[in-house]
């Protein structure tokens with residue numbers, strides 16, 4: 001089975017390409033500004049989602065049976081400042097990719113908890129999206145494009161706060177906290193922002209199962225609901241370092257360009273009912289610590 005993973009140089013895309021390869025898929029992946037790192041058995045292609053010809057060119061060259069579209073302009077503040085780029089990459093690029101992929105068997109679009117405003121939390125797949133910022137809006141437009149072009153041959157997988165080790169160097173709140181805690185430095189974390197932190201290595205395995213089973217529709221696949229402060233405390237426990245290094249701060253103390261949802265946690269009961277489930281937070285954090293030590297050359 002030939003799969004094309006867009007965004008193979010990104011945090012999730014790298015783990016998707018590795019997971020599909022480990023499962024015996026013929027894996028093609030795309031990069032944009034970065035050079036591919038590792039994954040020698042994966043075929044790499046340069047893709048620019050702002051260039052329709054590049055999109056059609058990659059699909060015609062690879063002729064994938066499955067596409068997993070993980071590439072996106074993911075900087076939330078960047079999207080607010082450069083809405084035109086966010087619109088081109090996350091909406092128009094996704095729409096062009098969906099149109100070019102009409103001949104594929106199955107298409108997965110990775111979306112976000114930021115399609116919700118974060119007023120209530122624990123959002124289900126049937127809740128009405130209402131993005132609080134332009135990043136969320138551009139990703140929601142991408143969802144609508146994929147669903148309208150590909151219908152039942154597509155799955156929109158909404159995830160929340162991705163964390164994990166990235167061999168391509170992609171920073172995330174998990175790795176920032178882990179490295180500071182291991183150095184014995186203080187970690188400041190919001191006590192009043194809740195989400196469903198999602199561990200990329202296990203998420204990639206769950207997405208591979210969705211592909212194998214061709215599950216259509218919208219699916220929330222994410223970790224359990226915690227505040228960022230609680231997440232950092234649990235990480236400190238797993239690492240065996242002083243919990244006192246984690247300091248609570250309020251979202252209101254920090255001025256960010258784009259508005260952030262206060263509680264963007266996701267209800268994952270639909271996915272669990274289908275047997276698509278991530279392990280408990282503790283297990284994810286343990287694997288995160290072990291994988292970090294192994295892959296970053298500490299061991």
Ligand SMILES: NC(=O)c1ccc[n+]([C@@H]2O[C@H](COP(=O)([O-])OP(=O)(O)OC[C@H]3O[C@@H](n4cnc5c(N)ncnc54)[C@H](OP(=O)(O)O)[C@@H]3O)[C@@H](O)[C@H]2O)c1
Nearest residue numbers: 007009010011012032033034048049071072074112161162
């Ligand atoms: N990170 C989160 O916390 C989070 C939360 C919810 C949902 N998501 C969604 O999950 C997916 C994966 O996120 P991530 O954090 O793994 O992403 P990431 O690390 O920021 O990686 C983004 C990927 O997209 C590629 N890309 C960016 N602009 C492109 C363009 N114009 N044309 C082609 N490729 C382009 C990048 O290529 P280069 O690196 O080579 O430039 C990179 O491979 C995204 O769809 C995101 O919206 C992420």
